Amino acid sequence: MQFLVVDGPVPEAIHRVIDTYRSNPCMLTVALPSNGGLAKALNVGLTYVRTAWVVRADADDFNHSCRFEILCNAIDDDIDLIGSSISEVERNGEVICERCLPLNHDEIIKFMRRRNPFNHMTVAFRVELARRSGGYPPLHLREDYALWIRMCARGARMRNLPQILVDATTGREMYERRGGWRYAKGEWALQRLLVNEGIKSPALAIIDLILRSSIFLAPRSLRRIFYEKLLRHRKSKS
Numbered sequence: 001m002q003f004l005v006v007d008g009p010v011p012e013a014i015h016r017v018i019d020t021y022r023s024n025p026c027m028l029t030v031a032l033p034s035n036g037g038l039a040k041a042l043n044v045g046l047t048y049v050r051t052a053w054v055v056r057a058d059a060d061d062f063n064h065s066c067r068f069e070i071l072c073n074a075i076d077d078d079i080d081l082i083g084s085s086i087s088e089v090e091r092n093g094e095v096i097c098e099r100c101l102p103l104n105h106d107e108i109i110k111f112m113r114r115r116n117p118f119n120h121m122t123v124a125f126r127v128e129l130a131r132r133s134g135g136y137p138p139l140h141l142r143e144d145y146a147l148w149i150r151m152c153a154r155g156a157r158m159r160n161l162p163q164i165l166v167d168a169t170t171g172r173e174m175y176e177r178r179g180g181w182r183y184a185k186g187e188w189a190l191q192r193l194l195v196n197e198g199i200k201s202p203a204l205a206i207i208d209l210i211l212r213s214s215i216f217l218a219p220r221s222l223r224r225i226f227y228e229k230l231l232r233h234r235k236s237k238s
Helices: 012-022 038-048 067-074 105-112 127-132 143-153 172-177 181-196 202-216 220-230
Strands: 002-006 027-031 053-055 081-089 095-099 124-126 158-169
Touching: 002 012, 002 038, 012 027, 027 038, 038 127, 038 143, 053 127, 067 081, 067 158, 095 158, 105 143, 105 158, 124 127, 127 143, 143 181, 181 202
Parallel strands: 002 027, 081 158
Antiparallel strands: 053 124, 081 095, 081 124
C-alpha cells in the first residue's frame, strides 16, 4: 500500500494530479484539513507505515541509481539510523559544494552537539524507534535534527556512509533565506532540546545559541558566504 499525505489545501492543479491516483486501490490519500507544517505531515505519514524502515527522499533531489542498493547492503541489526554525503547543486545541475559528515557513532554524537549530523534527504531509519522517540518535533526547519536528537537519547545506533548518494537541489539562495527571527527562535528551541536530552551542557548551548543566532540575523550576503566558505566543502573545478 502506498499513501500520500496532503498537508492542507492545495492548488487546483495539484488536486488534478492527486485525483489521477485516487482510483488506484494501492494508493491511499490522507488529506489534512489545514496546513500543519512538515513535522505534522511526516508524523501522520509515519502512523501509516507498516515496514520496519523508512527511507527518505525529496522530490526535487536526484538520487544516485545505486543509492538504495548501497543502503540495503549497509543496514544491519547494529544500525537504527543511517545517512550519506550529498552534493549541493543549483537547479541547472551546477555543483556548488559537498556536505560530508562524520561516519561512526561516536563521531556523530560529538558532531550532533554543534550541528546536524545527517543529511535528511539521505537517511533511512527504524520506524519503531522513531515512533518511540515521539516522531518529528515541530521545530521550524529543524524537524529532522530534532528527531535525530530524540532517537540518539533513546539509544539509536548511528552511521553515515562516505559516498555521495544524493545530489540535493539547494541553490545559493537557500543559504540566503536560512535566517531571520523565526530561524533564531527555532535555534533557542533546538538548544533547549539538546540540553534536555542530555546531549550537551547548558553552558555550551548558550554559547552556540549566541553564535548561531548572530549568523541567522546577519545580512543575507554574509550568511551565504559563511555557509559556502566555512560549512561546506567546495567542489573542485578539476
